[in-house]
Amino acid sequence: MTDSHDDYRHRRRPRSAFASRAEYLEHELQSMAPRRWRPNLPGRDYRFELEDWVPAMAATIGKIVMVAAIVAAFAGQLGLSDDFVIENVRYEMLIAALLFVVLVSGFLNPTSNLAGTHGPLIPLVPLIVASGGHPMALGLMIGALGFLLGISKGGSLLARLTGNGVCGGLLLYLGFIGISGQIESLFAWAESFDMAHLAFVVIIATILMYAYLEHVQMRWLAIPLGALLAGALSFAMGAPFEFTTEPGIPTLNPLYWWGEDSGWQLGLPSFHHFVAVAPFAVLAVAMWSPDFVGHRVFQQLNYPPKTDRVVMNMDDTMVTASARQVAGSLLGGGNISSSWGTYIVPAAIARRPIPAGAVLTGLLCVVAALWGYPMDLAVWQPVLSVALMVGVYVPLLEAGMQMTRKGKTTQSAAVVIFSSALVNPVFGWSLTVLLDNLGLIGCKERGRELGHMGRWIIPGVVFAVLCTVMAGIGMFPGVPALWESFRGL
Structure with a gap:
C-alpha cells in the first residue's frame, strides 16, 4: 500500500500531457493528497507554479495594509508614534511568515489556510482601548477561545448549518461594502491633492482591464496587472509618491515590546485587562465563522470536481489562527488573527492549492519587512485599492451571485444583506441562519433534515449569545451599551 504522497507522484502528469494550462492546473488539484499535521514537501507532495506568485503578491500587499490598520488604530488611542506602527508591522510580518505561513500552511498542514488579519474588528479598537483593554490580553483571549472552537470542530459544524443562500448573501454584502469602501478611499486620496479625476481614470481603466481578463480567461492576473496599471497611471498623471521606509530589522525582543x-x-496585562477584553474576544471569534465559511465556499466554487482533499479545513484553520494569535501577542505584535482572505481568494481564482503560494507569501513578507521600500508601495492608495477590488471584492460578488441563482436562496440572501446592513455581518449571519434553518425563509425541506439541534437549538443559542455581547458593548444602532448602563446604576 502506498502513502498519500506516493499516490500524488504516481497520479500527476506533466504539463505537456494536457491541451491547456487550465486542464493541467485542475489535474494538479485533483492529484494532490495533503498529509494533515505531517511534513509535506515540495516536489513530493506539491509543486510550485507561476500562478502561485499571484496570491503571494496579493497576500503580502493585504498583510501590510491590514496589520498597519490594526496597529495604527491601537497606536492612535494609546498616543504612540508612526515609527512605532511601522516597526511593529515589520515585526508582525516576520512572526507571521517564519512561524506560521511557511511552517504550518506550507509544510505541516496544506489544508489550513494562512493566518491573516481580522479586518472587521478594526472599528472596535477605540472601544476596546476605552474599555480598559490591553493588546496582549485581547490576543490571548481570542487565541484561547478560537482554539477551543477549532478542536471541538465548532467551525465546521456552523459551516454545515449555514445554507447556500446565507453564504451567498454574505459574499454579496462583503463584496459590495468592500468595493464601495475602496472607491471612497481612492477618491478621498485623489481629492486630497485636487486631482479627483485621477481616481475616476484609475477605476475606469481597472474595469476595462478586468473585463478583458475575464474575456480571455486570465482573471488570475488581475492583481499584479491591476496594481501595476494603477501605480503607473497614478504616477504618470502626477500623483505624489515617495519611498520613506528604509531597510532594517525591527526589534525582536518581546521584553522591549511589553x-x-x-x-x-503598557507593561504586562493584569486580570482586569482580561475581563475588559472578554466580550470583544467572544465577538472576534464569532466573526470567524462567517468569514471562514465564505473563504471555503469560494474555493469550492472555483475548484474543479474531486478536489475535496485540498479545500480549506475550517477547524484546522481556526487552530492555526489561534496559535498564531497567541504567539504573536506573547512576542509583542499587535495583529488580530483570522483567515487570510487576500490570500485564499486569489489562490482559488488561480486554481492553486494552499501550500506553494504560502511558502512564496512567507518569502515576500520577509523581503518586504527587511527591505522596507515595498511596504511604501503596497500601502500607496491606488495600488492598495485596486489590488483589493480586483483580487478580493469583485470575486466575492461573483461568487455570491453564483450561489444565489438556484432555488429559494435569494430569500435568505436578501435577509442576510438586510440584517447585516442594519448591524454587522455577524448579526446578519446568526439571525439568518436561525430563520433559514427554522424554515421561515429559504428552502423549508432543508430545515426538516437538520433535526432539533441543527434547526433551532444551536442557531438559537449562538444568536442569543452574540446579541447579548453586541448589546453589552453598544453595537446595536441607537441602543446604549448595556454594560455601561449597568455601571452607572
Missing part, C-alpha cells in the same frame, strides 16, 4: 517604558509602554 516594557512599561518601551514598545507598547
